[in-house]
Amino acid sequence: MQKIILAATAATLLAGTASSQSKYMSPSMFAKKAGNYQWHSFPFTVSSASASRVTRYQEIHNLPATAKGKLSAIAMRTSSYHTNFGAPPKFWTVIELKISTANNQADKMSSTFASNIGKDVTTVIAKKKISFGSFPILPKDPQPLFYKLPFDKNKVLAFAGNKSLLLDFVQSDNDLYDSVKRVWRRFYPDAAAYQLTSSTITHEGRACYPSKSRAFLPFYQSNSAWLNRITNKIRFNGNVFNGNPGSIALQITTSGALSAPIPLGGGCSLYIDPSKVLWAFPTVLDTRGFGFFPNVGGKRVNFEIPWQTSFNGTNLIIQSFNVDAGVNKPGFATSQKTTLTMPFFMSTGYPVSSVYRTRYTGTATGFARKGYGHVTEFTFN
16 A cells, blocks of 8 residues: 555656646747748857857847746757758767846847846856767658757756846857868758748649640749838739740739649649639730739739738748640649748847857957847756
């Protein structure tokens, strides 16, 4: 009986310990999807010159009231750079980390390092060498949080929540530069950026072949969108190639795709959801089978809408159609499916910002990158 009681008591204590730990991903919008920026390598600066590898890097995260307790660890993951260009290398870094409740919110971050540091500053990782293995890249982002930075024994920060948190790194060295082969081995942690004005594009599916295309190539589309910071409007443009010369084409932008493409015959498919049309533009293709959207009287015009922060990272699904009775029964050739991801841009209120200085020798200031920072998991006990 006594053994049963002791076992039950131990199980209760273990359950209580497990439930007392909480984790928070910042920025929260990237908790379940990859960050939108893949080129933010700090503090893991790569250089053939050892002096250039010495880097001070500060990062401020605005955290909600639920992110509170004794902060005991942070973790990062790789960016889409490695998903596209190969797994990151095995490497070591000599690093020191201090954390504190930040003196400033992320969008007010100072380029003077000392101005960002709170009174409760704590050295949670004393200067030491930390090694990371060569972790695999999974087929789909976001990647696992393989890059963990547990704090030194009994080193925590009592964080109240609903405040801004400062991470203050100093890297002294790393082995990302291979001095034997004289090559730079890249490591890019997953990152967020809120000062981007251009869209990103991905293509899926296949375009089919119009019956009278001069180039004997599929009916292909391209698209772009960019934010004009002066007018605060986002401009959309599109093109199609290899259609039937002199025929009518239509490009349709929607807010969603079908769960599965619908075959239309002739190798053509419908990808967009017709119930989610946002806008559509017609054009007449020239003698090469080329056309652009929007088009008025054979001239390109601008299609713009006022920018809203709610557009950040929104996906638009686009497909073009070329009237062609000879390609299939419905009577039109189709392009591939294009996903246009709207820019990430905020003029203020960034959830994360950073300041860096390479060749760091104790210099008081760094270079501010407001709206840029790593996607980071914080562990509270």
